[in-house]
Amino acid sequence: MIYFKLIGSFVFTKDITDLKEVIYKFLNENTKKILTKNGEIGCSINDFKIEKNILTIKFESNQLIRAHEVLIRLKKELSNFTGKKFKIGIRDVLIKYFDIKMESKKSLNIKNLPYVKNIEYGDKCIVILFDTESENKITYSEIEKRIPDRIITLLKNKMNDYGGKNEHWELLWESEDKKFKFKEDPTKVMEKEGWIKRGYNRGQWIYGPQATHLFRTFEKITLKELLEPLGFSEMIFPKLVPWEVWMRSGHAQGVYPEIYYVCPPKTRDPEYWEDVKNIYNITKEIPIDLIENKIDSPIGGMCYAQCPSFWGFLQGETVSIDQLPLKVYDHSGTSHRYESGGIHGIERVDEFHRLELVWLGTRKETLEMAEEIKEKYKNIFENILELKWRTAWVTPWFMAQEGKKGLSDMEGAGTVDYEAITPYNNKWIEFQNLSVNADKYTKGFNVKSQNNKKLWSGCSGIGLERWTAAFISQHGINIENWPDKFKKYFGKLPLGIKTL
Numbered sequence: 151m152i153y154f155k156l157i158g159s160f161v162f163t164k165d166i167t168d169l170k171e172v173i174y175k176f177l178n179e180n181t182k183k184i185l186t187k188n189g190e191i192g193c194s195i196n197d198f199k200i201e202k203n204i205l206t207i208k209f210e211s212n213q214l215i216r217a218h219e220v221l222i223r224l225k226k227e228l229s230n231f232t233g234k235k236f237k238i239g240i241r242d243v244l245i246k247y248f249d250i251k252m253e254s255k256k257s258l259n260i261k262n263l264p265y266v267k268n269i270e271y272g273d274k275c276i277v278i279l280f281d282t283e284s285e286n287k288i289t290y291s292e293i294e295k296r297i298p299d300r301i302i303t304l305l306k307n308k309m310n311d312y313g314g315k316n317e318h319w320e321l322l323w324e325s326e327d328k329k330f331k332f333k334e335d336p337t338k339v340m341e342k343e344g345w346i347k348r349g350y351n352r353g354q355w356i357y358g359p360q361a362t363h364l365f366r367t368f369e370k371i372t373l374k375e376l377l378e379p380l381g382f383s384e385m386i387f388p389k390l391v392p393w394e395v396w397m398r399s400g401h402a403q404g405v406y407p408e409i410y411y412v413c414p415p416k417t418r419d420p421e422y423w424e425d426v427k428n429i430y431n432i433t434k435e436i437p438i439d440l441i442e443n444k445i446d447s448p449i450g451g452m453c454y455a456q457c458p459s460f461w462g463f464l465q466g467e468t469v470s471i472d473q474l475p476l477k478v479y480d481h482s483g484t485s486h487r488y489e490s491g492g493i494h495g496i497e498r499v500d501e502f503h504r505l506e507l508v509w510l511g512t513r514k515e516t517l518e519m520a521e522e523i524k525e526k527y528k529n530i531f532e533n534i535l536e537l538k539w540r541t542a543w544v545t546p547w548f549m550a551q552e553g554k555k556g557l558s559d560m561e562g563a564g565t566v567d568y569e570a571i572t573p574y575n576n577k578w579i580e581f582q583n584l585s586v587n588a589d590k591y592t593k594g595f596n597v598k599s600q601n602n603k604k605l606w607s608g609c610s611g612i613g614l615e616r617w618t619a620a621f622i623s624q625h626g627i628n629i630e631n632w633p634d635k636f637k638k639y640f641g642k643l644p645l646g647i648k649t650l
């Protein structure tokens with residue numbers, strides 16, 4: 151349940167003290183329609199008070215009709231009434247008091263919300279008290295912009311949202327068990343053999359000729375065994391992602407702790423940077439704090455999910471049906487995530503290389519394409535990489551409910567994680583995934599189809615570091631022990647770079 155309490159003052163264009171009787175009569179008799187829904191009273195209005203040109207009213211309601219909605223509709227009805235009869239309009243609406251009480255099993259440790267004075271949790275209710283005095287106060291224009299409704303939605307999502315940890319996880323399929331001769335940590339072994347070296351940034355590696363050839367072999371296998379047979383075309387998706395892309399893809403709702411932000415210089419005028427250059431050349435230290443004041447605000451961040459920046463290609467366009475299902479892929483650059491602390495092996499890095507597939511079509515086409523891709527993946531992991539692997543349905547639980555039970559037309563939407571065991575620590579790592587994103591992206595980027603059919607899309611991200619970790623941890627680094635079909639694709643091991 152949700153309860154609203156609001157005190158609003160209507161500021162008229164003229165003094166209305168002599169109209170008291172008439173206005174009170176109107177409020178008592180002509181407002182039934184806006185205070186009830188399906189015959190049920192949802193909101194009450196009381197404590198009318200008129201002082202000069204100001205009429206103050208107290209609104210109390212439940213979620214059937216939100217008090218601030220009644221305020222908007224009453225303003226319209228009232229100004230029509232006084233406008234027609236007395237040529238007096240309403241100039242403004244002042245919010246004198248506004249609180250929302252939401253039943254909740256748990257308190258949500260939300261600190262500051264815009265326009266909110268404070269949030270308390272007591273007797274199983276969250277009470278949001280809006281700020282109606284300071285310069286950050288809520289005004290009628292925020293009410294019209296539906297700010298209170300967005301706050302309610304945010305809190306509802308947080309009440310439902312169990313974060314990643316309680317994500318829905320349901321095993322779909324698991325491959326045959328395998329005996330593993332090799333039990334070492336793939337990162338340590340590749341480092342020792344000089345295949346990889348740590349880069350200068352946290353979670354960053356430099357890939358030597360051997361590891362790079364392994365990455366390229368994974369890509370070649372995917373190309374020959376999946377992308378070409380299914381008719382995927384290569385594209386290049388931008389890797390610097392401005393805010394608008396993440397606003398449309400939905401990432402702007404929560405991606406902040408994990409992105410690498412990008413800030414341009416305030417100006418490229420060399421004069422402006424003269425002092426920084428001089429200081430460095432004299433002190434041989436980078437004057438970070440000086441630079442901090444010379445760079446502009448972040449315009450976005452480095453590639454995070456890889457597929458969102460594809461959609462600029464179709465944004466606002468109408469796709470002809472003969473092009474559907476559209477199938478593209480990108481492996482043109484790196485993805486960057488500010489991962490949790492601690493030094494990991496190549497399983498969890500801040501800079502990684504991913505091959506991203508994106509496909510779109512009608513719901514049916516998108517779901518069918520997802521199944522075809524899964525079949526091709528199965529052949530790759532069973533017969534070429536010969537992995538011990540499994541797939542799990544990991545859609546966030548609220549999507550899982552809809553997707554699984556077909557409660558809505560979201561049936562089939564959701565994410566499948568591909569996991570492989572790494573024998574050295576007996577852990578399962580997610581080495582790629584495949585998502586059917588319903589109309590999340592086609593709607594977010596306003597992409598239409600010729601016959602006005604609802605367009606769905608899917609995407610699948612292959613993490614090359616993860617494939618490497620899975621493959622090397624299960625088969626070791628000695629090529630003799632690698633699966634035959636894989637060896638055929640791999641060919642000769644390139645000469646490494648030896649240091650003394």
Ligand SMILES: Nc1ncnc2c1ncn2[C@@H]1O[C@H](COS(=O)(=O)NC(=O)[C@@H](N)CO)[C@@H](O)[C@H]1O
Pocket residue numbers: 454455456457487489496497498499500501502504506580581582583609610611612613614615616
């Ligand atoms: N920190 C990381 N280090 C290495 N690989 C990663 C990292 N984060 C993600 N990946 C790889 O990228 C794949 C997809 O990432 S995802 O966040 O799960 N999904 C997406 O971003 C989708 N857009 C599909 O790419 C993962 O399955 C994994 O293989």
Ligand SMILES: [Zn+2]
Pocket residue numbers: 455456457458506609610611
């Ligand atoms: Zn994607």
